[in-house]
Amino acid sequence: MFLLPYALVILLYGGAAVVRTILKRRPSVVNPRIASYDSNDKDTIDTSSSSSLAQVRLLQAPEVTSTRGGELEHLEFWNTHSRLIQLAWHEWEREMIRRQNSEQIQGNETYLPSLDEDTMMEPTLKERIQQIWKKPSLEAELELQAAIWEEPIRNVHTCSSFFSPQGIQNLRHHLSLMGQANIPTRRPNGMNRNGFVLDDETEGGVSYVSVNDFRGWLVDDYLRPLGRMFFPEYIGSDEDDESSYAFTVHYQYNDGRGDNVESTNTSATKRPDVKLKEHSDASVVTVNINLNLPGEDEYGGSQLLFLDDNDDDGPGTNSTEQRRKQLEFQPGMAVIHRGLHRHQALPIEKGERHQLIIWLFGNDGYVRVAPYKPKEQLSVKKRWSKSKNTGGSNHMRSLGGGNDLNPFEL
Numbered sequence: 493m494f495l496l497p498y499a500l501v502i503l504l505y506g507g508a509a510v511v512r513t514i515l516k517r518r519p520s521v522v523n524p525r526i527a528s529y530d531s532n533d534k535d536t537i538d539t540s541s542s543s544s545l546a547q548v549r550l551l552q553a554p555e556v557t558s559t560r561g562g563e564l565e566h567l568e569f570w571n572t573h574s575r576l577i578q579l580a581w582h583e584w585e586r587e588m589i590r591r592q593n594s595e596q597i598q599g600n601e602t603y604l605p606s607l608d609e610d611t612m613m614e615p616t617l618k619e620r621i622q623q624i625w626k627k628p629s630l631e632a633e634l635e636l637q638a639a640i641w642e643e644p645i646r647n648v649h650t651c652s653s654f655f656s657p658q659g660i661q662n663l664r665h666h667l668s669l670m671g672q673a674n675i676p677t678r679r680p681n682g683m684n685r686n687g688f689v690l691d692d693e694t695e696g697g698v699s700y701v702s703v704n705d706f707r708g709w710l711v712d713d714y715l716r717p718l719g720r721m722f723f724p725e726y727i728g729s730d731e732d733d734e735s736s737y738a739f740t741v742h743y744q745y746n747d748g749r750g751d752n753v754e755s756t757n758t759s760a761t762k763r764p765d766v767k768l769k770e771h772s773d774a775s776v777v778t779v780n781i782n783l784n785l786p787g788e789d790e791y792g793g794s795q796l797l798f799l800d801d802n803d804d805d806g807p808g809t810n811s812t813e814q815r816r817k818q819l820e821f822q823p824g825m826a827v828i829h830r831g832l833h834r835h836q837a838l839p840i841e842k843g844e845r846h847q848l849i850i851w852l853f854g855n856d857g858y859v860r861v862a863p864y865k866p867k868e869q870l871s872v873k874k875r876w877s878k879s880k881n882t883g884g885s886n887h888m889r890s891l892g893g894g895n896d897l898n899p900f901e902l
Contacts, residue, residue: 612659654826719777775831775851791843
């Protein structure tokens with residue numbers, strides 16, 4: 493049921509270089525009556541006597557420590573309990589909805605606020621995107637880029653407001669509830685220790701209906717066509733970006749309170765993440781959305797640093813330091829770039845930052861490397877169309893990554 497990456501190989505097909513993740517199938521090992529991490533069965537849980545949510549809350553998630561190659565950390569635990577955790581999330585959502593429907597709710601306060609498109613998206617951006625869907629044209633794409641997007645660094649595109657303030661609040665509220673659910677949650681990737689995997693096919697991922705639906709329309713209606721618009725030379729077919737992997741990360745300034753942050757009995761002990769080393773992603777396109785609220789969630793430092801991927805700057809300008817370009821990652825901002833564009837996050841100097849990150853890539857981890865010739869690229873109409881292969885249900889089944897986000901070097 494679940495697939496785990498074990499190697500990356502470079503394949504040459506038709507003269508085009510591509511990177512493909514070789515995924516090895518692992519069977520589910522969850523017995524319908526017993527879910528246990530301990531091979532000696534000393535912590536065995538009898539699943540026949542209580543709900544999935546009650547059972548999973550008896551588990552103790554393992555400590556999260558690695559800052560490189562961490563996607564394989566405590567793999568046995570997540571493989572063993574993956575099905576139980578998935579069932580628990582759906583039960584948790586049903587319980588939250590039941591409470592919401594049975595209790596008196598004041599004003600706009602809800603247990604699970606809406607994550608629908610009208611609530612989440614910045615209105616002007618949503619309107620322009622919807623107009624292009626109705627009548628795709630190169631002129632409409634250029635108008636969208638000129639009105640909404642900037643390119644402060646070569647091949648790095650930014651939008652100052654992607655989600656609405658209410659949308660950010662709603663998603664942050666969901667993230668807060670996830671952290672209070674007392675359900676074990678897996679680290680988001682091999683380098684970051686704090687955050688959530690938002691995926692219904694990844695062992696240890698957070699998976700319930702409203703989050704799955706949110707991820708589906710966000711990828712299908714916004715991120716995939718935007719990635720095709722900005723990087724048409726690397727997405728020449730539906731197969732290049734049919735899959736996605738979504739996760740959140742949380743950076744927090746360590747002000748001397750110690751290495752570990754507080755945790756529940758089911759959450760892994762985690763050291764705060766304060767920075768991210770230079771790396772590349774296992775994606776053809778990466779979308780990074782700042783979930784801090786403008787004017788409210790202020791933090792210091794934590795700028796994004798991109799390695800300029802242009803090799804034609806002339807003599808004396810190609811040293812690594814000269815080619816690093818800094819981006820102030822403002823609250824509410826969205827950043828779109830190629831996954832193979834090397835980047836890092838500088839140390840956070842005060843406060844906290846929350847981010848939603850989505851990787852787009854081909855089936856089984858396929859990442860396009862070589863550019864398509866102009867005549868091989870998708871037409872504008874094709875960029876703004878949906879195929880049967882891009883329905884938002886074919887997500888990465890494991891913690892993947894790029895140069896430093898997994899144990900494999902690109």
